[in-house]
Amino acid sequence: MDGDPLSDPSTYRSMVGGLQYLTLSRPDISFAVNQVVKCIFRYIKGTVEQGLVFHKSTDFTLCSFSDADWASSVDDRRSTTSACIFFGPNLLTWIAKKQSTVSRSSTEAEYRALANTTAEIHWFGSLFRELGIPLRSAPCIYVDNLSSIYPIFHARTRHIEIDYHFVRELVAWKALQTFYVPSSHQIVDVFTKGLSHDRFSVLKSKLNLHIAPLHLRGGGVKRISL
Numbered sequence: 001m002d003g004d005p006l007s008d009p010s011t012y013r014s015m016v017g018g019l020q021y022l023t024l025s026r027p028d029i030s031f032a033v034n035q036v037v038k039c040i041f042r043y044i045k046g047t048v049e050q051g052l053v054f055h056k057s058t059d060f061t062l063c064s065f066s067d068a069d070w071a072s073s074v075d076d077r078r079s080t081t082s083a084c085i086f087f088g089p090n091l092l093t094w095i096a097k098k099q100s101t102v103s104r105s106s107t108e109a110e111y112r113a114l115a116n117t118t119a120e121i122h123w124f125g126s127l128f129r130e131l132g133i134p135l136r137s138a139p140c141i142y143v144d145n146l147s148s149i150y151p152i153f154h155a156r157t158r159h160i161e162i163d164y165h166f167v168r169e170l171v172a173w174k175a176l177q178t179f180y181v182p183s184s185h186q187i188v189d190v191f192t193k194g195l196s197h198d199r200f201s202v203l204k205s206k207l208n209l210h211i212a213p214l215h216l217r218g219g220g221v222k223r224i225s226l
Helices: 009-022 038-046 106-130 158-172 197-206 214-224
Strands: 050-052 062-069 080-087 090-098 140-143 177-180 209-211
Touching: 009 038, 062 106, 080 106, 090 106, 106 140, 106 158, 158 177, 197 209
Parallel strands: 062 140, 140 177
Antiparallel strands: 050 209, 062 080, 080 090
């Protein structure tokens, strides 16, 4: 690191902690929050009027996008799992975190991400059933890697068969649907990699991050806390 050490490191820790808290209502900075500090503050200052927008809807469907950035960490070569789950048109939750183990292939990394997303969306489905909210169809997950939907097991992938059977069992029970989506339409790329300005703006809008109406701006970011 360049520059002199800070005389009071608590200031830096407070800034980083504030950014971590802000990711609870600003998923568009989930990837970047662990990479930079000052640039994010400049970005937040320029987009302070934006936030998650929720729409009234009778569309009771659960839908998710799942992806993994294989060996993305330059320090330990662990992959990053990313996912976002929508309830109807509204973003319900999102994930952007490093996987707990090193994946030996991109297929393994993608399948671990798919299994984690499956567990998350299955939990929400069970929660809605307990609340008496009927889903219109089985929850669905979109992935941009065909080998994670139709894996071919061999010596390098044998140890991920447990995840495979977990996902395929739910599919067989018609409690889950998996679909292929082209990488150009993979929303969760915003959580795993740096993007061009244009693509970042497009994906951010698909997460329902928009400029809030004037009468809602007075509360700042607190108005969109989940």
